[in-house]
Amino acid sequence: MLKDARDHQIVFLTLFLLLGVAMRDWSLRPEMVGVAVGVSLAVQAGFSWATHDWSGRKSSNCPDRQDFSNPNHNPQITNHKFTLNWRSPLITALGLSLLLRTDHLWTMALAAGLAIASKFLFKANHKHFFNPANFGIIAVLTLTQDAWVSPGQWGEEIWYALIFLGAGGIVLRRVGRWDTTGMFLGSYALLEALRNLYLGWSWDVWAHRLSSGSLLLFALFMVTDPRSIPNARPARLIWAGAIALLTFILRNQFYLSTAVFWALFAIAPLTLVLDKIWAAPRFEWRKRFSFEPNTLPQA
Amino acid sequence: MMNHSVSDHLKLKFFPFLGLLLFCLVSFAMPAWAFCGFYVAKADTSLYNRASQVAIARDGDRTVLTMANDYQGEVADFAMVVPVPVVLQEDQVKVADPTILDRLDAFSAPRLVEYFDENPCAPRPYPEMFRLESEAPVAADGGTSASNQALGVTVESSFSVGEYDILILSARESDGLQTWLRENDYRIPDGASSLLQPYIRQGMKFFVAKVNLQEFDQQGFQSLRPLQMSYESPRFMLPIRLGMINAESEQDLVVYLLSRNGRTELTNYRAVPIPSDANIPLFVKDEFNDFYTDMFQRSYEREGKNVAFLEYAWNMGNCDPCSADPLTPEELSQAGVFWTRPGEWPSVFISRLHVRYTRNKFPEDLMFQETSNQQQFQGRYVLTHAYLGPTSCPAGEAYRRQLPQRFEQEAQSLARLTGWNINDIRRQLPQIDSVRTEQPRFEAEATDSWWQSLWSLLSL
Numbered sequence: 001m002l003k004d005a006r007d008h009q010i011v012f013l014t015l016f017l018l019l020g021v022a023m024r025d026w027s028l029r030p031e032m033v034g035v036a037v038g039v040s041l042a043v044q045a046g047f048s049w050a051t052h053d054w055s056g057r058k059s060s061n062c063p064d065r066q067d068f069s070n071p072n073h074n075p076q077i078t079n080h081k082f083t084l085n086w087r088s089p090l091i092t093a094l095g096l097s098l099l100l101r102t103d104h105l106w107t108m109a110l111a112a113g114l115a116i117a118s119k120f121l122f123k124a125n126h127k128h129f130f131n132p133a134n135f136g137i138i139a140v141l142t143l144t145q146d147a148w149v150s151p152g153q154w155g156e157e158i159w160y161a162l163i164f165l166g167a168g169g170i171v172l173r174r175v176g177r178w179d180t181t182g183m184f185l186g187s188y189a190l191l192e193a194l195r196n197l198y199l200g201w202s203w204d205v206w207a208h209r210l211s212s213g214s215l216l217l218f219a220l221f222m223v224t225d226p227r228s229i230p231n232a233r234p235a236r237l238i239w240a241g242a243i244a245l246l247t248f249i250l251r252n253q254f255y256l257s258t259a260v261f262w263a264l265f266a267i268a269p270l271t272l273v274l275d276k277i278w279a280a281p282r283f284e285w286r287k288r289f290s291f292e293p294n295t296l297p298q299a
Numbered sequence: 300m301m302n303h304s305v306s307d308h309l310k311l312k313f314f315p316f317l318g319l320l321l322f323c324l325v326s327f328a329m330p331a332w333a334f335c336g337f338y339v340a341k342a343d344t345s346l347y348n349r350a351s352q353v354a355i356a357r358d359g360d361r362t363v364l365t366m367a368n369d370y371q372g373e374v375a376d377f378a379m380v381v382p383v384p385v386v387l388q389e390d391q392v393k394v395a396d397p398t399i400l401d402r403l404d405a406f407s408a409p410r411l412v413e414y415f416d417e418n419p420c421a422p423r424p425y426p427e428m429f430r431l432e433s434e435a436p437v438a439a440d441g442g443t444s445a446s447n448q449a450l451g452v453t454v455e456s457s458f459s460v461g462e463y464d465i466l467i468l469s470a471r472e473s474d475g476l477q478t479w480l481r482e483n484d485y486r487i488p489d490g491a492s493s494l495l496q497p498y499i500r501q502g503m504k505f506f507v508a509k510v511n512l513q514e515f516d517q518q519g520f521q522s523l524r525p526l527q528m529s530y531e532s533p534r535f536m537l538p539i540r541l542g543m544i545n546a547e548s549e550q551d552l553v554v555y556l557l558s559r560n561g562r563t564e565l566t567n568y569r570a571v572p573i574p575s576d577a578n579i580p581l582f583v584k585d586e587f588n589d590f591y592t593d594m595f596q597r598s599y600e601r602e603g604k605n606v607a608f609l610e611y612a613w614n615m616g617n618c619d620p621c622s623a624d625p626l627t628p629e630e631l632s633q634a635g636v637f638w639t640r641p642g643e644w645p646s647v648f649i650s651r652l653h654v655r656y657t658r659n660k661f662p663e664d665l666m667f668q669e670t671s672n673q674q675q676f677q678g679r680y681v682l683t684h685a686y687l688g689p690t691s692c693p694a695g696e697a698y699r700r701q702l703p704q705r706f707e708q709e710a711q712s713l714a715r716l717t718g719w720n721i722n723d724i725r726r727q728l729p730q731i732d733s734v735r736t737e738q739p740r741f742e743a744e745a746t747d748s749w750w751q752s753l754w755s756l757l758s759l
Contacts, residue, residue, distance in 0.1 A: 024569070103561075103673055145560065148670035155569035155606060199497040200473075204662040208567070255533045257566040257668040 006087040009221065012167040013094035016217070019163075020098065024153060033097045035105045039112035040089035040096075047120040048084060088132075089116050095133035095222065099214070100140065102147045111136035111147065129271040131225045131264060138265045141258065149258050154213020164213065168220025177224045179233055183240035185219050191248040218260045230271050232278030239274055243267045350551030352400045356635030357535060357669065358559045363635030365527040367400040377523065378485055378509035382498040382541065384532035386455040387467050387506060394461030395527040396633045397520070403555045403634055405623035407611035407651040409573065409678030411587050412620050416685050420692040450475030455504060461524060462515040468505040470495070476505070494541055527635060537665040543658040550657070553610075554665075556650040557631075559638055562612050562672040563650045567663055570607045570652060573678045574598060579713045580706065581682050582727040590680070593717040595653070605660040611651035612676040616644060620679075648673065685729060702729075 021028050092115050102108055115136030119128045122135075140147040168181065189210055196206040223229070223243060230236045243263045250259035352367035370377045451471035458465055470476035473496035480487050485507075498505070508526060515523075542550065556563035564570060574594065583590045598608065615625055628639050631647055639645040654665065685702050706728045714721040 101670070101672065103671065146671050148564075148668070148672065150564055150670070151566045152564060152569050199500045200493060201497050202662065204659070208662045212567070255535065255666075257666070 006091060008167075008171045009091050010087065010094065012171065013091065013098060013221065015167070016164075017094060017098055020153070024155070028097070031105060032102070032108050033093070035108045036093040036096045036112045037090060039109045040093040040116050041084070041086060043113045043116040044086070044089040045084050047117065051120065088119075092116060092132045092136070096136055098217065099133070099149055100137050100147060101150055102140070102144075104146055107140055107144050107146045110144065111140040114139040124272050125275065127227065127271075127275075129228050130268045131222055131228050134222055134261055134264050134268075137258075137261050141261075149214075149261065151212060151214045151257050154217070156208060156211040156213070164216040164220055168216070168224075171221070171224075177226045177229065177236070180224050180229060180236050180240045181219050183237045184223050184244050186244075187241045188215075188244035188247060191244060195248075195252060215260065218264075223264060228268065228271065230274040230278065232274070235271075235274035235278040239267060239270060242270065350553055352404065352553050352555070353537065354400060354403055354555040354557065354634050355537070355563075355667075356557040356637065357563070358638050360531045360533050361529070361637065362532065362535070363527060363529045363637060365395050365400065365525050365635050367525050370523055374510050374515055374523065375512055378507065380480070380485075380487075380541070381506040381508075382503040382538045383467070383506045383528065383530065384503055384534045385530045386469070386504050387465075387528055387530060388456055389458035389460070389465075391529045392458070392460050392465055392506075393527050394463065395525040395635075396630075397522070397524045399630065399633045400525055400555070402623065402626055402630055403649070403651075404553070406615070406618065406621075406626060407555060407613070407649055408622050409575075409591055409610055409680070410620060410622040411584065411680050411682060413584070414681065414683045416683060416698075418686050418688060418690060418695070419698040420690045420695045450478050452476055452479040459511055459514065460526075462510055462518050462520065463508045463523075463526060464511045466507040468507055470499050470505070472496075473499055480507075491541075498538065498541075529635075529637070535667045535669075537667070539654075539656060539661060539664055543656070543661075548657075549655050552654045552656065554652045554654070555634075556652065556667065557615075557634060557636055558648050558650070558669045559646055560669060560671045560673075561648050562674070563648075563667050563669050564672075565607050565652065565665060566668050567666045568605065568607050568654075568661070570609050571598070571602055572609045572676050573653070574716055575676070575678050576681065577712045577716060578681045578683060578705075578709050579716070580709045580724065580728055581684060583680070583713065584682055587680075590713075590717060591678075593719065595655075597716065597718045599655050603660075604655070604657065607652045607654045607665075609650065609676060610653050610678045611649065612672075612674065613649055614673070614675065615647040615649050687729070 017028070017033070089112075093112055096108065096111055096115065100108065100111055102111075113136075115132040118130045118135040118139075119132050122128055122130050137147075137149065141149070169178070192206055192209055196203065196209075223240065230239050243260075246263035246267060247259045250256045250262055256262060354363075354365040356363040356365075366381070452475055453469045455467040455469050456465075457467070468476065468479075470479070473492040473494075476495050476499065477487060477492040480491075495505075506528065510523065537552075537554065539552065579590070595608070615631065618625055626634065628644060631645055632639050636645055636647050654661070685705070686698070690696065690699065707725075710721060710724045710728060713719060713724055
């Protein structure tokens with residue numbers, strides 16, 4: 001029924017969005033989600049169309065232009081037909097809707113447009129290295145005065161954590177990148193624990209700092225994007241550890257409430273280096289799902 | 300239903316707010332607790348459960364923090380300790396206008412709005428402007444001495460401002476600081492040391508204020524004035540842990556966050572808008588304080604006691620309805636708004652957060668961030684006076700027929716918001732029967748069946 005992990009991801013992100021609106025009084029505007037989805041799909045379509053290999057050879061440098069609508073499609077086989085990869089931009093749009101807040105539609109449009117464009121513009125060895133939603137968030141935080149992220153919006157209810165963990169677990173099992181989440185959360189928790197110990201805070205302070213819904217969302221749905229993170233496990237572990245360390249520094253030394261997003265953004269290009277050092281096969285959906293070619297879940 | 304007026308607005312007076320921020324302590328006498336830490340009052344447990352008020356004006360890394368001082372014990376017994384991110388010099392600390400926090404409070408307080416239904420049969424007049432009411436409470440007293448240094452404690456600066464003697468301390472170890480404070484006649488409770496340590500290790504300094512009695516007497520003020528400090532630091536936080544060393548009761552804190560661009564948010568706790576825009580029965584006008592405190596308590600419990608409540612978020616250039624006149628540029632400056640330019644009305648957005656906290660639900664200090672969110676919000680409760688006079692048209696009849704249902708809805712929303720007994724509420728609703736007896740003609744028509752109405756139209 002759900003053909004690949006991206007379908008699960010779409011379902012869960014939509015669920016979180018509805019949950020947030022229903023239970024968390026978010027001032028989420030439907031038109032904002034509409035703009036995020038519309039612009040993401042449109043930009044994806046535009047780039048895919050522009051870079052489509054109309055000659056029929058399978059493009060080697062654009063994984064997004066494959067036929068996802070055909071469950072029996074084998075991406076290695078010649079394909080003339082242009083079809084839109086709608087899952088990936090939809091996931092990006094949902095991720096942006098969950099995490100990014102702005103007063104103006106055009107800011108969301110800019111975030112969504114730049115997020116998708118980054119997939120086509122920033123890539124090396126046929127692989128993009130920025131997580132699109134993360135790129136979109138950082139872009140509008142930097143370029144506009146009109147965007148912000150609300151890390152406190154989920155509160156710290158334990159049942160949210162369980163839902164996130166459950167949903168994230170299902171997706172990650174299918175994607176096979178649980179090691180990244182584990183490493184990120186584990187090393188971040190350890191760093192915070194050491195700090196807590198040094199400062200002499202009671203342990204509920206530590207627990208409170210970790211039980212943030214936004215942090216879990218990030219760890220389970222953004223830092224795990226299998227297409228933009230390193231291919232080999234050792235590389236992924238180093239990469240996730242580096243993000244945790246940078247997040248820790250930015251949050252505690254520079255008091256940045258958006259520390260995780262900056263950390264991922266800054267560490268993302270390291271993927272290229274790590275992939276060179278550990279030459280492991282790139283993530284391909286078809287290894288797990290013969291009926292479906294690859295792409296990139298991302299939050 | 301047009302004529303309206305703002306009656307009454309909610310003041311903090313029903314949470315008599317206590318001094319402030321952080322770690323208040325006092326020389327001599329016995330410790331009591333407030334947001335800031337502990338007051339020492341003479342076994343006066345009435346100091347518990349007070350609300351503290353803080354205003355923070357911030358733009359970039361520049362911060363002006365104003366702490367209300369409503370200490371109510373002996374002035375001589377007052378002192379307070381506030382962790383601050385940097386060493387403050389004399390020109391960074393001043394005494395603020397005693398009424399400025401009350402002005403912020405009055406401007407941003409949850410408000411009761413009153414509307415009057417028109418005679419449904421009369422032509423509608425143009426709506427009147429809101430009538431305003433406001434009031435203003437005051438702060439209190441306190442005061443004593445401090446001393447030298449030892450035990451790894453350094454007096455970074457020492458100066459007097461108004462009726463206060465101020466010390467800025469840095470310390471290497473919390474035990475040393477605790478001992479130093481005790482040696483200098485600050486009676487601080489056991490357990491303070493372990494809570495001072497995290498602040499010391501984060502490199503924070505300690506702002507220690509006590510009252511210079513001679514100066515206090517000369518100034519002739521009845522109560523201590525707010526202290527205001529200006530500093531530059533990327534840290535945007537408010538320490539609340541010190542005030543909870545052994546406090547078991549709930550403490551209220553109202554923070555007025557003033558920014559240039561938009562709402563200021565909490566980043567490590569969820570903030571929930573207080574229920575607003577509810578239509579409630581008229582009698583609440585005389586019980587608005589009870590209404591709001593009960594509604595707040597109920598919302599607090601419903602949300603699990605671990606969230607902050609947003610009571611107001613508004614551009615300070617206007618208000619609608621206003622519970623007090625907008626602050627003038629001079630008053631905004633007094634409140635710490637430093638980005639004003641002469642002759643210009645500064646752009647200021649206020650976010651009012653009301654935090655009721657306890658040790659187990661708020662383990663961490665409050666962290667904030669400024670956003671560009673301009674979405675406005677206010678705690679607003681609506682009273683609508685029904686038109687109970689005679690009417691002479693079918694619309695009037697229809698109007699009157701829907702009144703019982705409307706009153707019932709108002710009663711139910713009041714019960715839902717406050718937890719008050721619905722039957723007690725119903726007993727206080729307006730009596731519509733008395734209206735009916737005044738208007739027998741329409742009463743009769745109201746009971747007509749539709750076919751009788753039709754026949755009467757056809758003169759049958």
